[in-house]
Amino acid sequence: MLSLLRQISLGQLSALRGRALLVIGGVAVGTTLIVAVDLVNRSVLDGFETRMREIAGPADLTVQLGIGEIGFPEELAEAVTDGDEVAAAVPMVRGTLEFLAAGESASGLILHLFGVDLVAEQALARYGTRLVTERREASEALIDIRSIFLSARVAADHALSVGDEIRVSSARGIVALTVRGLLEPQGFARAYGGDVAVMAIAAAQWLLDKEGRVDQIDVLLADDVDPAVAAARISGRLPETLRVSSPEIHLADYASVVSSFQAMLSALSLLCLVTGIYVIYNTTTTAAIQRTPTIAELRLLGASRGMLYRLMLAESFVLGALGSLLGAAVGVPLARLLAGTITGSMGVIFQLRFPFEHLAVDGARLAGLILAGVATAVFASAFAARRMSALDPLAQLRGGVDVVPSAPSSRRLVLWWAGLLAVSIVAFVLEDLYHSIAWGNFGSTLWNASVIVIATPTVAALASPVTRALSRFGGAAGRVAAASVFRAPARTGVTTAAIALILTIATILSSLVLSCRESLRSYFEGVLRADLTVSAVTTEGGWLETPLSRSVATELEAIEGVAAVETARGLSGQVYRNTRIGVLALSDGLFDARRVPDGWHRQGDPFEAQDALVGGRGTLLSESLSDRFDLNLGDVIELDSPRGVVDLDVVGVVPDYLSDRGSVILHRDVLSQWWSDESVNRLLVSVAPSADPAVVRGRILRELGPRYRLKVLELRDLLAYHTGLIDEAFAVMNSVQLLIVIVAIAGILDLLVSRIVERRRELGVWRLIGANRRMLRSSVVFEATTIGVIGVVLGLFTGLVTAWLWVRVHFRELLGYYVDFHFAGGAAAWYALLVLVMSLLAGHLAASGAVRQQLLEAIRDE
Amino acid sequence: MKKKTLQSDRLATPVIELRDVSKVYGAGETVVHAVRDLSFAVPAGGFWALMGPSGSGKSTVLHLVAGLTPPTSGHVHVDGLDIGEATDDETAALRCRTVGYVLQQSNLLPFLSAEANVGMPLTLDGTRSSVIRERVAAALEVVGMGHRARHTPSQLSGGEQQRVALARALVIKPAIVLADEPTGSLDRATGNAIMDLIQQINEDTGVTVLVVTHDPLLAACAHRVLHLIDGRLDQSIDIGEASRAAVQPHAAA
């Protein structure tokens, strides 16, 4: 087998070098993407884990609300300590500060601030780090609230030493702090890549606008206490909404949060897979046609069917292995390159800052992915291998065999198509009913496969009308082209299917992006409309800006030209029935029913809802939350707050995009009362009718600028900001899409060119009987264009339907956002144009090659 | 007359035997009877030729003997293998080990050297490469192509290609060589040289040869010529007898 592989395969593949490269390329592209995506995913989770460990230190248990993103009253620490089983309870507050370099320009450095009880001297040691500096300096921190400890790394990077003053931007605005000590790069000082700062808990609470609140309480248990028993006993002393659990549990929580993103990526990988398999299938089939004489010859020389089948599988194994190895080799650096983009996307989607410190390359996993690539290649070429090995050598002896799929009858294909369609629709329905991503991926894959299956019958059905049209339009050249296109509908079907598949995929992804963009636009142009939107410059991850103190609103109101200021506070990390949702707290004016565009409320009426909302009795639900948990108008939702369970009446269902899994929209007084949260993320400023927003904007920046790092956006800029974020979130998909398209277009070019090359002899005969070059050239171009047009029409149609299915069904489960469907007609048109141009180009290339050849050469026997 | 001559061939064990063989292609309207009720037996070491007008079924007979297609009815025995009953693996093995096949167009693999082409049947059979090298060199020597072993088919003339094809048929030390118009695409002189080579190999090695040809000169080299018409045996001519008869002065003229 080895020497056969060396002699036959090597010889043939070097003759069909382009095809072999296409197969390798197809596998490589798929593997590259999957490896890169998987690596980044792993690395992110790995980063989470490392960070968790670094932060958790020796804590046996942690008390927190939900998954620890929302704070709770600090008094509860006493309730935690109040038991024999607890050796120590360490309350902690967390948040971010922006480090301002000299001249207050943004350094881009976000410091992760931990507020701990510095009086309890052992606190730092407990977290595995120590001060490098003398204790005398450190004790100053107890007296001076504006004291900060920096990790030694940050200090070194910015040439800071103990006693220096630094400036940071916080919820309280720009604040000067004195460096009182440096932290050894150990324990939690290593977390976040070492961008860590520590302050006394009270100072941190003030700076982060979290007075009276802590984010978690780490518990050290007394010796010989069973953690499970202790957890139960501590829970008993706390409000039922607080969780007492081991740090490992948190990691699982985060893993489940990001799992939907992984599902999204695996959905994309499936698209890649379908395309990859199809490209390889096409390429091997096309190559098979050229290899027919060799195969027939080998059969004649005594090669059995099984041997040839194995030979061809071995070939694709080698090609697949080459492609996979190449893919893995490129995938690892690509992962490093894409890490920022992917974590960025994830940040936008989940409102979290994702750690990415190093690539977690797992050899076994990588090997698994490479094997998967090889398996894909072998699977995809098995069809051609089967057909080739079943080839009747007699047919070749008699001269000329059509190894092109002698298509099963149109009727059978249509039945297959109907079957695939039915199953995929059932799968989508199941996805919708059971919120199952797996069903959706299954349905989506079958759906794409159905596009391939229906292509041939479509071509067959179009034969007579298109032939008529071409004859009328193109005369003799048109007739020749039509004859060639429809002579083997299966062959044409294969090509049109490839085109349709690309367009479908392109349409899906473009429509997804457009739908998100348009939905957000209606959101920010509708209920959240403001002349000026004021927020912090920095974000804590994602798109939502770092909270500011509510007092900024008061200061804004005092500025000339400002008519009214409404506030919005988005709180991510609320946990509802084990799902991480968002809480959006708005001030009175934003519930004004007059702001609400017609049809915005999917359930309920804005005018009727207004009183309940402003009165703090009711809440609006996002469409996604309502659908996911079957909560409807008139139901009561129970939310876990730091102070216990809050019951709110559902008074309406509206679109909302704060959080991927859904959100509740309630009055900000409810947030103050139950969550003790007074901060705001965004201030929506209405400008007095007489004032110019741009002027007011300047005034705000001038007056508040020295004290706060603010971003003031006019409506236009706000929309641009969000569009940019969406593009960032979909950047990975776009690059995936681009790669799919490139590979598939190469496949289409190959198909078109090979069609013509095979017909060289025939074209020679045409010339022999008097057809001139121009006529032949135009017939070939007609042919390519006809195939292109049929593919485009099919692709646009299936693309439209598939995109709708993705946006309205699949995407809701994949990423969770319930966005309105907007068909990306423009993008689809661009892709259609691209494909048509490609077809024309391929037609031209092939035609000029075929027509230029010497007449005698063409009609001579091979 | 037919009966008599056929019986005289039964002196040696037949290595190819067809009994009441029919082969039908297609179905319904387009049914074609390529071979009808054909029986003959070629003794080991025999050199037989099949002649007849186009479409008389001569090539089909070769295809049947090579195990490329099973008979519709009747029995085809080749070196003890019943083609009608044999599996694909068995007929493949037959071509790999017992039957060498030469076609009109030298159907060498264009991307392989003469050497590699000749060695291919052995490679397919899984022979060790050292053995392959040895036997390939010997086979090329027999057909007088030893000096061009490393050339690719495109660098060889038509006659040379046909010699290489012959070497490829011989390299497996076959019991049977089948040749379908081996001189058909060659000029007369080159064709005659190939013909001589086939005859010589038959004499030297005792390999059984069954050749399909339009060329009466090539047919006349055989021991016996079967003339087919319309898939049936029209005439069986013992060339030895015929040439003795031609010497007789009574011959018409």
Next chain:
Amino acid sequence: MGKENLRYAVLGLVGARRSGVHGYQLKGELEALCNDFWQVNFGRLYRQLDMLDQSGDVEAEPVLQEGRPNRKVYRITEKGKQTLDDWLQQPVSDRPRPLRDELVLKLLFLGRSNIEALSDQIQQQRSIYLGKLALITQWRRRLRKSAMDSELTDLIMDGLERRLRAEFAWLDDVQRRIVLRHAGSKEKSITNEEKDPSI
């Protein structure tokens, strides 16, 4: 071949070899040239040579051989060359003739009435042609083994071979067009060549 032509044939064959030729060599070439085998016996050949010797067109020179009777080597004379040239200048008296006149007559008269007999005739004739071609091959092999200058012989053999091939092909045509069509009209069997995939 007429008597006259036989004489010029012998003269020409002798003239083709400047160094001279002996009768034994001439015989084979002449046989081929005469389009038949063993019709030219040595007697007839030597009679012709004697006649040419007498007319002064060739000269015979005895060659001594040890232990065997002397052999004569014949050479063409100047006169002989002249005689040959004169003959060569004359227009060819032969007209193209139907091949195998006798067969044509028989086929013609057997016609369609007696297909059986016609078939037998064709089969016999085919057998004869194949037999003759077999002899040509044997002959060529024999010649190749002898050290004789073979260019002329080759040409002569080729001519004979081609004539036999043409007649053989013609025979096939006769069979196809008369015998088979006749049989076909009786049996209505399909002999359409295009329908046969094994062409």
